[in-house]
Structure formats: structure tokens, C-alpha cells
Amino acid sequence: MTGKVFLIGAGPGDPELLTLKSVRMLQDADVVVYDRLVSPEILSLAPTGAHLVSVGKSPDNHPVPQERINEMLCNFAQDGLTVARLKGGDPLIFGRGSEEAAYLVANNVQVEYAPGITAAQGVACVSGVPLTHRGLATGVRYVTGHRKSNGSLDLDWSGLACEDTTLVVYMGVANIGQIALRLVAEGLSEETPVMAVAQATTPRETRLFSKLGTVALDLRQAGLKAPVLFVIGKVVTLSADWTAHELDILKPLPGVSATGQQAHA
Numbered sequence: 001m002t003g004k005v006f007l008i009g010a011g012p013g014d015p016e017l018l019t020l021k022s023v024r025m026l027q028d029a030d031v032v033v034y035d036r037l038v039s040p041e042i043l044s045l046a047p048t049g050a051h052l053v054s055v056g057k058s059p060d061n062h063p064v065p066q067e068r069i070n071e072m073l074c075n076f077a078q079d080g081l082t083v084a085r086l087k088g089g090d091p092l093i094f095g096r097g098s099e100e101a102a103y104l105v106a107n108n109v110q111v112e113y114a115p116g117i118t119a120a121q122g123v124a125c126v127s128g129v130p131l132t133h134r135g136l137a138t139g140v141r142y143v144t145g146h147r148k149s150n151g152s153l154d155l156d157w158s159g160l161a162c163e164d165t166t167l168v169v170y171m172g173v174a175n176i177g178q179i180a181l182r183l184v185a186e187g188l189s190e191e192t193p194v195m196a197v198a199q200a201t202t203p204r205e206t207r208l209f210s211k212l213g214t215v216a217l218d219l220r221q222a223g224l225k226a227p228v229l230f231v232i233g234k235v236v237t238l239s240a241d242w243t244a245h246e247l248d249i250l251k252p253l254p255g256v257s258a259t260g261q262q263a264h265a
């Protein structure tokens, strides 16, 4: 009898952000095929005896090609196994879950989804930065900052440069400088607030507050560790840490007053 594949969203990292449905599916699995972004804490919830297969990295650091993953999932299911395919965040947001599902369905393998908390939602809740907020952002857009091999970043720049909408950039580290330049060229202020959150919802999380004009430089200096998500827009000012960041910029150098005059001891 043919098995089936559960396409499961594992959320951004914190195991408490898994849905009950994801956990139930994971615990039914004979084989767990997981991505680089799935945390060890989540993998520890797999049933004892389940076969764990990493497809995020091979020994020489290259991810397993997508075609190979498709075939692997299909072969396991055709051998009668129940497969949990664990993906970071949500399987249908920049996760190629739909490509895997299409291949499996074309090969008569049954597929079931469990949605996951996408990185943007995880980042919003840990930072207290809402993605929409009355008076600051009437909507939110999720975009990828990743270029197809050697291609250009093919985004709707004039549409994205909207100061009343929050912009969330996935996979943006390598191209954030170019993204910021294009947004400014289309009319966004260089002062537009930016928050970058690395390894959100894990014990290793770090955050950077910056502005469009300086984000590329600030990011290089801060050396955040992947994965990193960028939130761009006025909503970033709602973070308590944003206020501290602004005060830090305004803080006078030791011995010099805010007006540039020498302070009296």
C-alpha cells in the first residue's frame, strides 16, 4: 500500500510555535525529511525510531537539489511509509512546498498540509513590531530578496516603495544594499526604519535596528547570523528597542553636549 507525505510547517524555530496538527503529523511519521531551518528542538519531537533525513545540507555544504528531494519523498511514500516533510516557517511561503506537492500528486502520492507560523509572524510577536497598525501601515507585503542564479532582482519596485505599507524581505542578506537603493530611488525616505532579526524565536535570536540609508553598512558591521528577516516601514518605530536606538543616535559623545558644545563637568 502507498504511504503518504505530510507537508508540515515547522514555524520559525521555537517548538512552542508548532501547531497541534504539525505535532500530530510528525509523531505519525516513519521518516522525517527536514530542512536546514528546522531546529534541533523540533526534531527531538519525532518519534523514537523514525528515520531522520537532512536535505538542507550535504557534507560539502550544498543543499540536496529540489528534484532529488521530490524523488526521495515519492520513493519513501511508494514504499508504504508515512513521511513528514518538515519545512521552516510555512511550507507555502517561499518554501517550495507546492512544487513538492505537485510532483507527489502527479505520482499518485497522497499529500496533506499543516500550515506553519511564517518567519514574519514569528518576528512580529517576539519584537512587538506589528505588521499592520492603524495610522502606520494599511497592509503588508512579503517579498524574496533572493536572485535567481546571476539574474537581477525582479521586484515591483515602484509598488513596493509605499510608505503606508510594511515590507517584509525574506532571504535578503546578500542583496539588502541593492534593495534599499532601489526603494529610495522609487521615493522611500532614507530615514525609513528597518529592523533585521536573525534566528528569530530561538535562544540565539539577535536584532538590528537601522534605516534604509544605512542598513547595508550596519548589517555588515553587526554580522548577524542567518537566517535573517527584514521588516521595513513605520511600524518598526513601535518597538521599545527602536526608541533606545534613536536615543543612542542622539546621545552626545562623552564630554560633548547634544548641541556640540563642550559639556561642563
Ligand code: SAH
Pocket: 012, 013, 037, 087, 088, 089, 090, 091, 092, 093, 094, 095, 117, 118, 119, 120, 169, 170, 171, 172, 197, 198, 199, 200, 201, 202, 227, 228, 229, 230
Ligand atoms: N517558509 C519559510 C521561509 C523560507 S525562505 C517561512 O515561512 O518562514 C528562508 C528565509 O526565511 C530566510 O532567509 C529568512 O529570511 C526567513 N526566516 C526563516 N526562519 C527565520 C528565523 N527564525 N529568523 C529570521 N528569519 C527567518
